[in-house]
Structures are given as structure tokens and as C-alpha cells.
Amino acid sequence: MKGNYDKAFENIIRLRVMSVLMVNEQYDFNSFKELLEVTDGNLASHLKNLENSGYILVEKSFQKRKPLTNYSATKAGKKAFQSHLDFLENLINENKP
Amino acid sequence: MKNPQQELSEIKSMMERSTKFLSLSGLSGIMAGTYALIGAKLIYYWTESSITATSYLADSISGQISRIIWVGIIVLTLSILTAYFLSQKNSRLTSSKIWTPAGKRFLTALFLPVTLGALFCFALLHLGYFELIASTTLLFYGMGLINSSLFTLNDIRHLGFGHVVLGILAAFFPAFGLFFWAIGFGILHILHGSIMYFKYEK
Numbered sequence: 001m002k003g004n005y006d007k008a009f010e011n012i013i014r015l016r017v018m019s020v021l022m023v024n025e026q027y028d029f030n031s032f033k034e035l036l037e038v039t040d041g042n043l044a045s046h047l048k049n050l051e052n053s054g055y056i057l058v059e060k061s062f063q064k065r066k067p068l069t070n071y072s073a074t075k076a077g078k079k080a081f082q083s084h085l086d087f088l089e090n091l092i093n094e095n096k097p
Numbered sequence: 098m099k100n101p102q103q104e105l106s107e108i109k110s111m112m113e114r115s116t117k118f119l120s121l122s123g124l125s126g127i128m129a130g131t132y133a134l135i136g137a138k139l140i141y142y143w144t145e146s147s148i149t150a151t152s153y154l155a156d157s158i159s160g161q162i163s164r165i166i167w168v169g170i171i172v173l174t175l176s177i178l179t180a181y182f183l184s185q186k187n188s189r190l191t192s193s194k195i196w197t198p199a200g201k202r203f204l205t206a207l208f209l210p211v212t213l214g215a216l217f218c219f220a221l222l223h224l225g226y227f228e229l230i231a232s233t234t235l236l237f238y239g240m241g242l243i244n245s246s247l248f249t250l251n252d253i254r255h256l257g258f259g260h261v262v263l264g265i266l267a268a269f270f271p272a273f274g275l276f277f278w279a280i281g282f283g284i285l286h287i288l289h290g291s292i293m294y295f296k297y298e299k
Contacts, residue, residue: 015104019111024198027115031198035115085108088101 003086008053013038013046018081021056021073029069047071055080118203118249120188121180123298126256126290128183129176133282136172137275140165144275162227169234172282187298203248210241231274235264235281250297256289 009015016036020027033043050056055077059070073081113119143161214237221229239260246254260281267277 012107015108016111019108020115023112023116027198035111035197085105088105091101092105 002090003088004080004083005087006080006084008050008055008080009084011046013042014050017046017050017071018055018073018077021071022078022081026059026070026072028071032071050077053077053080114199115197116199116202116248118197118200120184120200121203121249121253121293122183122187123290123292123294123296125176125180125183126286126293128179128290129172130283130286130288130290132172132175132179133286134279134284136168137279137283140168141275162222166222199248203245206248207241207245210237210244213237214241228271228274229268231278232264232267232271235260235267235278238282239264250293252289252293252296256285259285259289 009018013036017032020032020035029043029047032047033040036043047056047058051058055074057072057074059072061068061070143164214233217237218230218233221227221233239257239262242253242257242260244257246257263277263281263285267274270277
């Protein structure tokens, strides 16, 4: 079967984060928080998880003296997400009458 | 996990919401169009009355131009304020924030050509090419709309093309500049705003 069901995207927040990073070159922590409407701790732990899988890159900097944390998808992350998408698509096609 | 269809539609909606500014209200288009029509009507009365009164000379023409510029600035300011407040209300309804990366990209894409167009218009005024103002404002605004369509609902593209076509026509028929301006900024906005309102907000 084509594609692979990736456990990293089993969680809905990680799935959403990765969807956003597939179409945005960069996305920062606060914008994620507002878009996904999750708490700091919750979001941070899921981002850490994706980072540890090697799917996203973290880049910390300062903007007007405030810390700014930007995230971007790695090549491996994009590949894994694409494969996850392929899996879902296949699943749908197979279940078609 | 939920079923794959739900998961895919979740992915699609996230991609869309993170790249596109979706809280632009159709009502703000209707309001902006109405302001523009009132402004055009005012300008029409002023210019019409001065054509019949032959005693008006260069002195009053420059006075007239500055009045027309003020009308333009007031129409623009009112439109932006209305769009801002209605979008803020709208974004609360769709639970999407207004000042997002997508919102910033949309505003930059729209207002970069518009600002450059405004500067170009001041150059035209400075050189005395008054007959090209209607065409230039229509063209630059239309290009801004087409440019910004990548970062919002695609429908805005049609509004942009409408303005660009009217801008070209206005360049060839400068005597009807105000007429084309009223059709573009007035009628097209009201039309587009109504379509958006009934399509997405009703």
C-alpha cells in the first residue's frame, strides 16, 4: 500500500501545525497559538515533539526586544507529511464502493 | 483518529486559514461603493456648475482640484475604517484573527500597488495631467486587488480585473473619467460586496 500512517500526525494539533507549515515558509509561536486556539504549554509540547522527530526547525530571535520563535518544516517533515497524505487518500479510494 | 475524509478536510481548512485572509466582509464593499458614489456625485456637481459659469478661471480650478482630492481622501479613509471594523466583527464570528500572517500578507499585497499609485497620482497632479487621475487610480487599485487575490478569497480577482479594464477605458476616454471612476469604485464595489455577502455570510 502506498503512503504511511505517521504516528507523529495522529494528534490533531500536530496534524494542524504540519498542515500550516506545508503552505507557509515560516510561522511563529504566537500566530500558531491564535490560529489553533491552544494553551502555551500544550502547543509547546507538540512543537517539541515534532522537532524531536526532525520534522520541523526552530529558529529563535528577537523582534522589538520580544522573543520571536519561528518554525519551519524540514525536508524530512514535508516528505513524511506527504506520505501521510498519500496514505489517507489511498484509504479513501479503497473504501469507495 | 477520526475518519480519513475528516482528517483531509481538516488539513485543507488549516492550509487555507493560515494562508488566506478570510474575514473581509462583503458589507464593507457595499459601504465603500456607497461612499464612492456619493463622492462622485459631489464632484460631478462641482465641476458641472463651474463649466456653466464661465467666469471661473485658473484660480478656481486649483481650488476645485484640491476639493476633489479631499473628497478622494475622505472616501478612502471612510472605506478603510469601515472595512477594518466590519472585518474585525466578522473575524470574531468565524473565530479567525484579523492580524495574522495571512492578514499582513493580504494588506501588503493590496496596499503596495495602491501606495505607489497614489504617489504616481501626486506626480500627475504636479505636472497637470488631471485627465489621467481617474484612469491611474482605477489601474493601480485593480492591480492591487489582483495581487492580493492570492491571499484572500479568489473572488476579489474579478473585482480587480473590472477595475483594470475600466482604468484602460478611462485612459482612452478621459472626458468620461469620473463616470468610469464611479462605475469602478462605486457600482463594482457594491456588486462585489453583495455577491460576497450572499455567497459567504448569509
